[in-house]
Amino acid sequence: MSRRCLRLSLRAGETLPSNLCWRVEQGYVWLARWCPGADPLTLGVWGPGELVMPALIGLTGLELRSLSAVVVEEEEPTSAMEREFLEEQLRQAAILLLLSRVRPAESRLLQLLDWFGTRFGTMTSQGVVLRFGEKTLTHQQLADIAGMTRVTVTKALTQFRQSGVIAGQEGGALLLRVSASELWEYS
Template sequence: MSRRCLRLSLRAGESLPPDLGWRVERGYVWLARPSSDGALLTLGLWGPGERVIPSLIGLSGLELRSLSPVVVEEEEVSPAMEREFLEDQLRQAAILLLLSRVRPAEARLLQLLDWFGERFGTMTSQGVMLRLADRPLTHQQLADIAGMTRVTVTKALSHFRDAGVIEAQAGGGLLLKVASHELWELA
């Protein structure tokens, strides 16, 4: 007899049990762990169609949160799913480690937005449209993910808007108007 899998619908900012395997059906989730000073360190981000299996990371104190309204379904994890998740996690960990070393903070935020665009964005004739579900990421969420303060994120986004690098879109989207290879030149 197969067991019944749990299905959850959560609002942005709500926590999911990190000891289960999840398939994201709608929305975006964020995995983090508090550092010794209490700041959250980003370990990964997942969106629609992706699986997240925090227990495979082997760390205690993990927090799995919804970045947007989400619908997730618990999955019984096969060895192939475990391997796929670990490969994805290794890639994300490498990217996040590289991003954490980018200075100044403005350049780090721009690189983070570019990474979001590659993973979750939609390419348009004007650039990459970023939209997480029905709402944009808040400045505080971006700050938490990037390891920055909310004030720094707000100032950087204002600077990017003034420079024409990003443009707010109707409905809460954000258009990143710079190609990936140009981002390092702006930093």
């Protein structure tokens, strides 16, 4: 008898069991470690078609949360899938560690948006369009992922809009008009 796999549909902000392997069918999920009295520590972000296996990371206190409306399906991973996930997880962890050290905070946020654009964005003649489901990420979600306060994120996004670095798009998308090489000018 074959094992039935779970298929879940969640709204933004809902949590998924972190002891299972999930294939993201639609939407985006965020893995963080929550510590009392501290900001969440971002361990990764995954989107459509990607596998996430929090149990392989080997830490307690992990929370897998939907960033947007998501549809996920439980997956029975093979050894090759586990190895691929761990390699990708190592890359993400290295990038996120580097991002966590960027100062000032505004530069960190801009580089996080650039990383999201590289992973999940759509290149257009005007720049990279970021869309996380039906709307863009909230300021609080960006703050939690980047290890910043919501107020700092709001101020930075306002500054980026005023300077033309980013622009709102139809349907809640965000247009990032600065290329990755230009981002270092903000550091």
